[in-house]
Amino acid sequence: MTSVSRALSFSTAAAQYAANRPSYPPVLFDAIEEITGRPLAGARVADVGAGTGIATALLHERGAEVIAVEPGDGMAAEFRRALPEVPIVLGDGNALPLADLSRDLITYAQSWHWTDTSRSVPEALRVLRPGGALALWWNTGAPDVPWAVAQDERVAHWSGLRPQDRRRPDDSSAGRLAGLAGLPHTRRLLRWSRTVPLGTHLANITSHSAFLVLDEARTQEFLVEERELLGEVFPDGMVEETYVVDLLVMTKP
Template identity: 40%
Template sequence: MTYVAPVTSSASEQQRRQHAASFGAAAQEYRRGRPSYPRQAVDWLVPASATTVADLGAGTGKFTELLVAAGFDVIAVEPSEAMREQLTEVVPAAAVHDGTAENIPLADASVDAIVMAQAWHWVDPALGIPEIARVLRPGGTLGLIWNIRDSDEPWVAELDEILHHHSRQDLDTAPSLAAPFAHVERAEFRWVHTMGRQSLFDMIASRSYVIVLPDAERADLLRNVAELLDSHPDLADHDEIKLPYVTRCTRAVRA
């Protein structure tokens, strides 16, 4: 999930690169706290006719394990060593490689489908699109997926307000895709992730913009989240937290 774009002098780009490189410091929290994805999203993103699927920016294997369970031969590509260690332990059936979307360690036309879960926003499309097209077979599918907290739920909106008070990351979850990709389609899936209180804190601690906060500011953020959990009527005294998500998907075909 940690994609490093080409070096530029802009402050915003340097910040993006810092955030992208931060996940290794919270690999265990990422594995414990991040949600999986709905199975129907796998079925929608990856054609049943596919055999070999590459998971780029595979992180700790949240989406990788769903691809393996669906019966595909899976190649996981992830640049963070700490994330790869988690991935290898959790999804031993996947072949795991160091690499990025801009530099994929696979042969030309070697996979039927490529997916990127919670990762496309770290990619430099000018470099990533031709590299992904190189690895895909003609007619192969590129699938992009994001889990977005459903802020229509009032307590989730309050949680987002706390997080965005310290920092925010605005994601384009319906990106345009340049040639040679065509037939771009979108889909959404709504679902609920059930988690414990500590898992919620792990999920927050694994956000890139939280990882890079100064210690005092991070502690203040987590304290505000604890106060929300203790005081909100939908959360107080609950052993389980039901966090609603909207999973947004994009798929396109390599022409």
């Protein structure tokens, strides 16, 4: 299964994605404003790999003049249903359908890893105005939550993938892995959590690409086993999910 196939698999589960994926904390957008030295209100922003609009909606609420870029038809349809007032165009970060020097900020929420950085970095630099910024972020699992680490191992077993590595590279390595080596960038790690019903947590887990490309019967087997195991950890049926947002901001010279 190629990375492109995994990326496009989200379109088949757009409603599930929109209903159950975690959002992002206000401190994330505060940090972007602090690092870039300008408010989001009034900024011309492109949210790339926007999906169903989880991050786009928050940028819009902060007053940004935002346009979404999304490659998947299913995700774009869910986006239009949820955010009819926000423009969205089909496209991806490797060939942005945006004019040169047209944006103050380009954001990638959970989507930069689907790009070819040899193409997406030059594309961002082409579209950003001088002094503009590229902001990349991921909701990553907190490394010090034992039940979640154990769940990563079970997910890996069921999906046939390697367990999630919750150890984070240092700042210089993070920039290199993101294709930003040699470019001025700043990193922040921002911890936050949400408490959701067990059903929402499980729907969130199975909205990831590892399960979207898995046989439905095997996914159901996982859900039966996982519901029983987590019921012992969270007998009240409410799951506290703890995240660390890994944020990288690159400023165009």
